[in-house]
Amino acid sequence: MHDEHPLAQDLGFLLSRASGVFAKTASEALSPLGLRVRSYSVLAFASEVETGVTQRRLAELMGLDPSQVVALVDELEGNGLVRRVTDPNDRRSKLVSATSEGTRVRSEGGRRIAEAQSGIMADVKPETQVELNALLRQLVFPDE
Amino acid sequence: MHDEHPLAQDLGFLLSRASGVFAKTASEALSPLGLRVRSYSVLAFASEVETGVTQRRLAELMGLDPSQVVALVDELEGNGLVRRVTDPNDRRSKLVSATSEGTRVRSEGGRRIAEAQSGIMADVKPETQVELNALLRQLVFPDE
DNA sequence: TAACATTGATTGATATCGTCAATTATTGAC
DNA sequence: GTCAATAATTGACGATATCAATCAATGTTA
Numbered sequence: 001m002h003d004e005h006p007l008a009q010d011l012g013f014l015l016s017r018a019s020g021v022f023a024k025t026a027s028e029a030l031s032p033l034g035l036r037v038r039s040y041s042v043l044a045f046a047s048e049v050e051t052g053v054t055q056r057r058l059a060e061l062m063g064l065d066p067s068q069v070v071a072l073v074d075e076l077e078g079n080g081l082v083r084r085v086t087d088p089n090d091r092r093s094k095l096v097s098a099t100s101e102g103t104r105v106r107s108e109g110g111r112r113i114a115e116a117q118s119g120i121m122a123d124v125k126p127e128t129q130v131e132l133n134a135l136l137r138q139l140v141f142p143d144e
Numbered sequence: 145m146h147d148e149h150p151l152a153q154d155l156g157f158l159l160s161r162a163s164g165v166f167a168k169t170a171s172e173a174l175s176p177l178g179l180r181v182r183s184y185s186v187l188a189f190a191s192e193v194e195t196g197v198t199q200r201r202l203a204e205l206m207g208l209d210p211s212q213v214v215a216l217v218d219e220l221e222g223n224g225l226v227r228r229v230t231d232p233n234d235r236r237s238k239l240v241s242a243t244s245e246g247t248r249v250r251s252e253g254g255r256r257i258a259e260a261q262s263g264i265m266a267d268v269k270p271e272t273q274v275e276l277n278a279l280l281r282q283l284v285f286p287d288e
Numbered sequence: 289t290a291a292c293a294t295t296g297a298t299t300g301a302t303a304t305c306g307t308c309a310a311t312t313a314t315t316g317a318c
Numbered sequence: 319g320t321c322a323a324t325a326a327t328t329g330a331c332g333a334t335a336t337c338a339a340t341c342a343a344t345g346t347t348a
Contacts, residue, residue, distance in 0.1 A: 121283075
């Protein structure tokens, strides 16, 4: 085992690079749908719950500044993929939910991404993939 | 085990978020040195080999467009942390190498990052960390 | 050797992303 | 009823990603 790279041990560096590999693949897979990776993520969260998700929660889930969520939802709403309604229980919040068209596009996007990325982890044992998934989830969402 | 998040299974999403956690930590750790994460990475690679690294190679290692490397090296050179000399064997290439000051700053940066990130993986078994490292390396540098 | 394609570095343009400060509307607490 | 806290929004600015075009040097080939 050689480690000529000084950053080969640097987990942050490796995560960033690995993330880039996936992001690039996903980006190309989504491009025909007119979606970016970010937009797709928002759409996916908005598709999950019938009643919708607040933008505050979206920012939290995605690790974004709330102001970025505004722009993302603006765009998706403009394309008719999500709707944004004031939460009747708290009129400060807006509930973002997918339209039927949004739900359809989200599914299509999910399929495309899965297909495009299927090769990346092909050499990795399934149980290792499961372990990796659990590890990252614990790291990203420690409270859940 | 509940997975309320639609993207909880999405490895690309998790990698991106995890990468963000590390990047933010590293960024704060490096800020007192006047370095960004990217600059530090370039400096680290430039510190590794006495003779220096070509910018082409830097772009490849870091997954960047060559034009981004130009700006990064410009900045580091301006701060006296690296030097850039024409490769005598191929006058198209520039060899980037760390100055003595650059080597010192790189060490200091490495220490700061390690300290700042020590807590993040504290709950993860050492052998799992090793496995994760190997997995990501294989994914990012499949040919090495 | 002269013509041509390729490569490495560079510049510039454009779109996206990250971070912060400030504002407005609404809610909660005292 | 006043005041602090919260959710969304806008605007600004620097950082990042991507791409096209240029220039100098090298490699290829007729």
